[in-house]
Amino acid sequence: MGFLDFIVTYFTSQPATATLVLLCSSLVVLFVLFRFEKSRPQRRLQTLSVSFAVEILTWSFLASSLLLCSAFQGLYQTGGDLTAVRTVFSLAVVASLAVALPLSVFVTLKVPRAMARRLVKELPEAENGVFDLARPTAKDFGISALRILQSPTGVPFAYSVGGAESVMVVSKGLVTQLDRDEVETVLAHELAHVKNHDTALNTVVAVYRKILFFDPFIRLMERAICSEKEFSADELSARETKKPLSLASALLKISSGQSGWRGSRVKIEGLSILGSSRFVRPPSVKRRIERLMELATELDREAVLRRRALYAG
Numbered sequence: 001m002g003f004l005d006f007i008v009t010y011f012t013s014q015p016a017t018a019t020l021v022l023l024c025s026s027l028v029v030l031f032v033l034f035r036f037e038k039s040r041p042q043r044r045l046q047t048l049s050v051s052f053a054v055e056i057l058t059w060s061f062l063a064s065s066l067l068l069c070s071a072f073q074g075l076y077q078t079g080g081d082l083t084a085v086r087t088v089f090s091l092a093v094v095a096s097l098a099v100a101l102p103l104s105v106f107v108t109l110k111v112p113r114a115m116a117r118r119l120v121k122e123l124p125e126a127e128n129g130v131f132d133l134a135r136p137t138a139k140d141f142g143i144s145a146l147r148i149l150q151s152p153t154g155v156p157f158a159y160s161v162g163g164a165e166s167v168m169v170v171s172k173g174l175v176t177q178l179d180r181d182e183v184e185t186v187l188a189h190e191l192a193h194v195k196n197h198d199t200a201l202n203t204v205v206a207v208y209r210k211i212l213f214f215d216p217f218i219r220l221m222e223r224a225i226c227s228e229k230e231f232s233a234d235e236l237s238a239r240e241t242k243k244p245l246s247l248a249s250a251l252l253k254i255s256s257g258q259s260g261w262r263g264s265r266v267k268i269e270g271l272s273i274l275g276s277s278r279f280v281r282p283p284s285v286k287r288r289i290e291r292l293m294e295l296a297t298e299l300d301r302e303a304v305l306r307r308r309a310l311y312a313g
Contacts, residue, residue: 002073003069003070003073005076006069006073006076006084007066007069009076009081009084009085010065010069010084010085010088010089011065013081013085013089015085015086015089016065016085016089019061019089019093020058020061023054023057023058023061024058026054027051027054027055027058030047030050030051030054031051033047034047034048034051034224041228041231041232041234041235042196042232042235042236044224044228044231044232045196045225045228045229045232048221048224048225048228049201049225051221052204052205052208052218052221052225055215055217055218055221056100056104056208056212057096057097057100059212059215060095060096060097060099060100061092061093061096063096064091064092064095064096064099065088065089065092067095068087068088068091068092068095069088072084072087072088075087103207104204107200107203107204107207108197108200108203108204109163111203112161112162112163112199112200112203113163113164115161115163115167115199116161116163116165116166116167119149119161119167119169120147120149120167123149123150123151123169124149124150125147125148125149125150126148126149126150126170126175127150127175130148130150130170130175130183130187131146131148133180133183133184133187134146134148134168134184134187134188134191137184137187137188137191137240137241138191140240141191141192141194141195141236141240142195143166143191143194143195145164145165145166146165146166146167146168146191146194147165147166147167147168148167148168148169148170148187149167149168149169149170150169150170150171150172150175151169151170151171151172152171152172153171153172153173154171154172154173154176155171155173155257155258156171156173156174156177156178156253156254156257156258157170157171157173157174157254157258158170158171158174158186158187158189158190158254159190160190160191160193160194160199161199162193162194162197162198162199162200163199166191166194168187168190168191168194170183170186170187173257174186174254177253177257178250178253178254179246181241181243181246182246182247182249182250182253183250184241184243184246185237185238185241185243185244185246185247185250186237186247186250186254188236188237188240188241188247189233189234189236189237189247190233191237192232192233192234192236192237192240193229193233195236196229196232196233196236198229198233201225201229205218205221205222205225209222226283227283230283230288231283231288231291234247234288234291234292234295235291235295238292238295238296238299239295239299242299244292244293244295244296244299245292245293245296247292248288248289248292248293248296251285251288251289251292252285252289255285
């Protein structure tokens with residue numbers, strides 16, 4: 001009765017098989033829900049986040065089980081199949097949670113905070129007018145601690161880092177090249193990222209992508225998360241400001257302003273208003289503008305219905 005025999009016995013046992021079937025079934029159900037929610041990016045992003053957590057938990061359970069099977073091989077040889085399987089399974093469940101959860105919590109708490117501290121040291125505060133544009137949206141989104149910093153570059157860009165104190169960075173080019181409504185919608189877009197805790201999500205995904213470099217599903221989920229968080233932030237910005245076409249115009253100007261200068265890409269991956277990343281291709285500006293135009297039509301329709309209801313009442 002060697003190690004390979006123990007592995008086969010363990011993974012064909014009822015508790016281990018049931019656990020893996022449950023985890024895989026959960027992923028299938030979540031995928032169906034994701035495909036079903038085609039028009040609601042916020043729901044799709046939440047579904048992807050849960051799917052990512054289940055995927056991490058699955059790998060954590062598998063790794064813990066293999067390590068524990070190796071550690072308790074002697075028990076399998078002397079204590080019998082049932083005792084060894086129960087012992088390894090119980091410890092594997094605890095270990096998979098004890099490894100995945102603390103690592104995720106540590107990463108989501110420490111990394112954004114360190115990023116925010118670095119930015120505060122390197123960049124000055126933005127002009128008061130910029131903060132005044134962001135204040136109403138920040139209040140509506142429940143963001144109480146916010147600092148807006150300004151980069152001196154003339155290339156238009158903006159990104160945010162959420163945490164205990166949220167930090168947003170806007171460039172001088174963004175403020176000078178965009179009109180007031182466009183700047184307002186860009187700020188609202190970045191505040192939507194803060195509201196959705198996208199910095200924490202980006203950080204966790206980046207860490208596990210490196211750990212589980214061999215898992216193609218992690219890559220697929222990362223790509224989908226990158227798209228949906230931008231679509232979700234666009235929609236939250238449009239609904240909050242009621243100016244989806246201004247955001248569409250801002251995206252076009254920012255894209256055009258950055259296209260001529262390769263050095264303009266934000267180094268903090270996945271946080272730019274354009275969703276730029278070294279590892280994942282962001283959703284196209286064209287597609288985002290098309291969705292914003294569709295949303296503008298939807299908001300106009302909702303406004304008409306509200307007016308009719310008001311007159312009817």
